[in-house]
Amino acid sequence: MIYLQNLCKTYTLNGKHKVVADDITAIFPSGVSVALLGRNGAGKSSLLRMISGAMLPSSGKVLSTGTISWPVGFAGSFSGELTGEQNCRFVARIYGVDTEELLYFVQDFAELGDHFKLPIRTYSSGMRSRLAFGLSMAVPFDTYLVDEVSAVGDAAFRTKSNRVFNERMSNAGAIVVAHSMGMLRETCHAGAVLEQGKLTFYPDLEDAIAAHMVNMQQAQTG
Template sequence: MIHLDRVSKSFKHKGHRKYIVENVSFSIPRGRSLGLLGRNGAGKSTLLRMIAGIAYPDSGKVIRQARVSWPLGFAGSLHGALTGEQNVRFIARIYNQPTEALVAYVEEFAELGRAFRMPVSTYSSGMRARLAFGVSMSVKFDYYLIDEITAVGDTNFKNKCKDVFHNKLADSDIIMVSHSVKTIREYCQAGVVLENGKLTYFENIEEAIAVHENNMKS
C-alpha cells in the first residue's frame, strides 16, 4: 500500500500560491491499477514523483509499504555521465539485484549495441527511452509509475515492450499519468482525479474519466 498522510505541495504562480495537493490523506491499495487524471499543469507528474520519493512534500509524508518504481517517463532516472551499463550496475546495487543478470537483460532488451557502453549524455531521446524502459522492466516492483511514456523504435521493439509490460502486470499494479484516454482505459481499472489540490478516487475508471472530462469543459 501507498499512503499520503496530510500531504501538501505548492508553488508560487503569478504572485499567488498554487497547491498541487493541499492537506491530502489518501491510500492506494494493491490489486487495482490506477489512472491519475487532471488538467494540464494540475501537478500530476509532481504527485507521481512524490509517490516515487524523488520529490518531497512541503508538509506531511508519503508512506510506501511496497516496492515502488521511479516514473518510467522520467529522464532524471538516468545519469548522463555514466554509460548505459554503468547506470544499470548502479541501479542493481540500489535495489539489491543480481548485477550481471540485470546488465545482460537490459543489454539484450534495449538493443543499443556498442552505445550501451557509451555515456548516456550521447544518447538520443529514443535511446534513453529504450534504456530506461529496459532498466524499469528488469527490476520487480509492486507498483510501476508511468508518466506519459512514449513507445519508441520499430514495430517489433514496440511489441516487445508491450508484451513484457503486460507480463509484469500479472502480479504488479500501475499508477499512470497519460493524456490518452484510450491508454488509461487499456491499463487502469480505477481512477483518481486531481482538481484544485484535492484527490477524488473512483472505483470505476469510466467514472473518473467522465468527471475529468466534465472538469475540462469548465
C-alpha cells in the same frame, strides 16, 4: 498499498501561490492499476514525484507497504560520462537486484548493441529512452509510476515494450498519467481525479473518466 496522509504541496513563484495538493488523504490499493486524471497544470506529475520520493511535500506523508518505482522511462538520473552498462550496474546495486541478470535483460531489451558499453552522452534521445524503459522493467516493483511514457522505436519494438509492461502489471499495480483514454482503459481498472488540489479516488475507471470530463467541460465554459 500507498497511503497519502494529509499531503500538501504549494509552489510559490513571483509572490503567487499554486496549490497542487491540498490536504490529500487517499489510498491506492495494492495490485491495482490506477489512472491519475486531471487538467493540464493540475499537479499530476508533481504528485507522482512526491509518491516516488523525488519531491518532498510541503507537509504530510507518503506511506507504502511495498516498493515504488521511479517514473517509468525516466532518464534524467543517468550519468552521461558512464556507459549504459555502468549506469545499470549502479542501479542494480542501489536496489539490491542481481547485477548480471539485470544487465542481460536491459542489454537484450534495449537493443543498443555495442553502444551499451559507450558513454550515455554519445546516445541519441531514442537510445536513452530505450535504455531507460528497459531499466525500469528490469527492477521488480510492487507499484510502477508511469508519466506519459510511450515506447520508442519501430512497431516491433513498441509491441515488445507493451508486452513486457503488461507482464509486469500482472504481478504489480501502477499509477498512470496519460492523455490517451484508450491507453488508460487498456492499462487501468480504477481512477483518481486531481482537481484544484483535491484528489478523489474511484474504484471504477469509467466513473473517474466521467468526473474528469465534467471538470474539463466546466473549465471550457468557465
